[in-house]
Amino acid sequence: MKKNKKRTIQLEGWELMQRGILKLKNILAGKEESPFKPEEFIMMYTYIYNMCTKKPPHNNCQQLYDKYKEELDEYIMLTVLPSLRDKHDEFMLRELVNRWEKHKVMVRWLSRFFGYLDRYFVSWWSLPALNVVGLICFRNLVYQELKVKVTDAVIALIDQEREGSQIDRVLLKKVLDIFVVIGMGQMDYYEDDFEEYMLGDTTSFYSIKASNWIVEDSCPVYMLKAEECLRKEKDRVSHYLRSSSEAKLLDKVQHELLITYGNQLLENEHSGFRALLRDDKVDDLSRMYRLFNKVPKGLDLVANLFKQHVTDEGRVLVQQAEDAANKRAETVGGSPEQVLVMKVIELHDKYMAYVNDYFSSNTLFHKALRVAFEVFCNKSVAGSSSAELLASYCDNILKKGGNDVIDEDIEEILDKVVKLLAYINDKDLFAEFYRKKLSRRLVFNKSANIDHERLILTKLKQQCGGQFTSNMEGMVTDLTLAKEIQFQFQRYLNNNPAASPGIDLTVTVLTTGFWPSYKSFNLSLPAEMVKCVEVFKEFYQTKTEHRKLTWIYSLGMCSITGKFEPKTIELIVGTYQAAALLLFNASDRLSYSEIKTQLNLADDDLVRVLQSLSCGKYKILSKEPNTRTVSHQDIFEFNSKFTDRMWRIWIPLPPADERKKVVEDVVKDRRYAIDASIVRIMKSGKVLGHQQLVQECVQQMSHMFKPDVKAIKARIEDLITREYLDRDRDNPQLYKYLA
Structure with missing residues (x-):
């Protein structure tokens, strides 16, 4: 089939349309013209209608469609472009906006005149709509020629505004709207012809600014400027840039102001992050967090510096x-160790408030704080581990006369102490020290408030789990039961006067499984004390036949009357001390060896007893020779000349070094715990490699202590010996569980 050649058809009456188009141009040019009357519009619309509805070959739709474009091109070439070419900078932008607005008016009117063509011909042949043709004409003739000049002019105005000048923001918005509208629903023209160049200029602008500010300004001043720049850039977006530019624009500004000079800014010795922490510049710290929080991984360095500062x-x-x-x-307020715990609590309060209030509780800073405290909270002081120090601090808070803290503050202090425990690696060591001290508070009635004892156990349970506090909770409950037994014993004596030992006797019966282990000696009690023991045994046998009493004399307390020549004084002493003093009712002078033989005490305990009675503040016994230490050759005599201004005195025993015993017990318990962990892991996995077994064991134990890898290896070898595990013959690094 041959294609028909395009025929040129004369448009009859086109002069009518030309007069209407000319009138439209005159109106746009501001020449005095009366508005289009309805009949004029109808006449022109009717002309187009008639030309489009003729039957072929007289149908002129295609020619009219071409004429529409020709008229727009002619108007742009002869009127619009000349008016723009002779203008520059802001004047050119204003003229561009003016011509764009008039162009839209012209397209709108012409599209109305040619409306029938648009509805039928364009639609039928799927051609660009008339208003789209109008956009294309402007884009091809005006935009393509002037886009570089327009972009340069807009960027120049933006730079002027950045330098502090006032500019016409409405004008810029209208200009940039042209970039968007020209794209007809796409952002390609805006992004490729304007945004890309604007972002490049932004990089250059702030690169120069940052290089000057980092030299001239302190860190707080620099951050103020950076924050203000970012705020203004966001403001710029909201007024005339497209919203899609915001993230890209801020990224460029942040890179130049914060990333390029971030390390130099934060590590500034005189005004950087650590200087701000040191001087408590909380507003500047908050600003620093806000700024670097917006930068990818910007907080990593800040958090690391925070960790270093807190650690130091x-x-x-x-x-x-x-x-x-x-x-x-x-020091004022207690021993150096006690003061240390108080200061560490204050330090934790301070920097936890920083994390929550000024660093928005960011997990990076919580982690940094935790790591920092784990470093120095696990340091020993004067041979005392952090676990022991914290347990001693709790003891000081909870015992009678140990502190001047009011009850209302106790709960808050205990809460802070438990939080510190989270940073201590050897939680099991703390538990054992705490249990030892709790037992003394309970047994010797030294606890200031039993409710506070229960309160801290509840907090410890929440922090470390029920197994951590089960024995301690048992101790508190046990003491309540012991008081009931004492009440029943007293009633028993009242009902059986003949059984009374003649001495006021209080016995605390405790359950062995809950309480710490204590050395039990077969102390040769004086006759006065023997009767007390026998009376209580008779009573207890009426209560139960299946329990055996083990007497822990080292925990006993006695009140004895010392009849001295100046006056009679009541002496509050331990059971060992009382037994030693009662020996002098029958003998005036006794040697060390004689006392040891009669009491059946170990040397360590006997030395402490005699030291307290002859070498301390209260010299109830005279010693020969008169030295400050006790030896096995010493001779002791009752000091009848002793006196004191008080009528009642307490003579404490020199403190025994229980630290070694506690540590030994904990090490032993750890072996059992590691054994149990290894067996649990192997029972579940059946076959595991050495490295995986060690890692899982460390992970399981970490909530109580950090096991040493060598210790784990030793326990594995022991379990192999005891035939719980077996080593693979082909691969020594592989273990098998033996059911």
């Missing part, structure tokens, strides 16, 4: 406590 402050506190302890200096 904590280490200083530990060193100060170590120095004070070495000098045996007593």
Whole structure:
């Protein structure tokens, strides 16, 4: 089939349309013209209608469609472009906006005149709509020629505004709207012809600014400027840039102001992050967090510096406590170790508030704080582990006369102490020290408030789990039951006067499984005390036949009357001390060996007893020779000349070094715990490699202590010996569980 050649058809009456189009141009040019009357519009619309509805070959739709474009092109070439070419900068932008607005008016009117063509011909042949043709004409003739000049002019105005000048923001918005509208639903023209160049200029602009500010300004001043720049850039987007530009624009600004000079800014010795922490510049710290929080991984360096600063402050506190302890200096408020715990609590309060209030509780800073405290909270001071120090601090808070803290503050302090425990690796060691001290508070009635004892056990249970506090909770409950037994014993004596030992006797019966283990000696009690023991045994046998009593004399307390020549004084002493003193009712002078034989005490305990009675503040016994220490050759005599201004005195025993015993017990318990963990893991996995077994064991134990890898290896070898595990013959690093 041959294609028909395009025929040229004369448009009859086109002069009518030309007069209407000319009138439209005159109106747009501001020449005095009356508006289109309805009949004029109808006449022109009718002309187009008639030309489009003729039957072929007289149908002129295609020619009219072409004429529409020709008229627009002619108007742009002869009127619009000349008016723009002779203008520059802001004047050119204003003229561009003016011509764009008039062009839209012209397209709108012409599209109305040619409306029938648009509805039928364009639709039928799927051609660009008339208003789209109008956009294309403007884009091809005006936009393509001027886009570079327009972009340069817009960027120049933006730079002027960045330097502080006032510019016409409405004008810029209208200009940039042209970039968008020209794209007809796409952002390609805006992004490729304007945004790309604007972002490049932004990089250059702030690169120069940052290089000057980092030299001239302190960190707080620099951050103020950076924050203001970012705020203004966001404001710029909201007024005339497209919203899609915001993230890209801020990214460029942040890169130049914060990333390029981030390390230099944060690590500034005189005004950087650590200087702000040191001087408590909380507003500047908050600003720094806000700024670097918006930068990818910007907070990593900030959090690391925070960790270093807190670690260093904590280490200083530990060193100060170590120095004070070495000098045996007593500081205001307690021993150096006790003061250390208080200061660490204050430090934790301070920087936890920083994390929550100024760093928005960001997990990076919580982790940094935790890591920092784990470093110095696990340091020893004067031979005392952090676990022991914390247990001693709790003991000081909870015992009678140990502190001047009011009850309303106790709960808050205990809560802070338990939070510190989370940073201590050897939680099992803390538990054992705490249990030892709790037992003494309970047994010797030294606890200030039993409700506070229960309160901290509840907090410890929440922090470390029920197994952590089960024995301690049992101790508190046990003491309540012991008081009931004592009440029944007293009633028994009242009902059986003949059984009374003649001495006021209080016995605390405790359950062995809950309480710490204590050495039990077959102390040769004086006759006065033997009867007390026998009376209570008779009573207890009426209560139960299946329980055996083990007497822990080292925990006993006695009140004895000392009849001295100046006056009679009541002496509050331990059972060992009382037994030693009662020996002098029958003998005036006794040697060390005689006392040892009669009491059946170990040397360590006997030395402490005689030391307290002859070498301390209260010299109830005279010693020969008169030295400050007790030896096996010493002779002791009752000091009848002793006196004191008080009528009642307490003579404490020199403290025994229980630290070694506690540590030994904990090490032993750890072996059992590691064994149980390894068996559980192997029972579940059946066959595991050495490395995986060690890692899983460390993970299981980490909530109580950090097991040493060598210790785990030793326990594996022991379990192999005991035939719980077997080593693979082909691969020594592989273990098998033996059911």
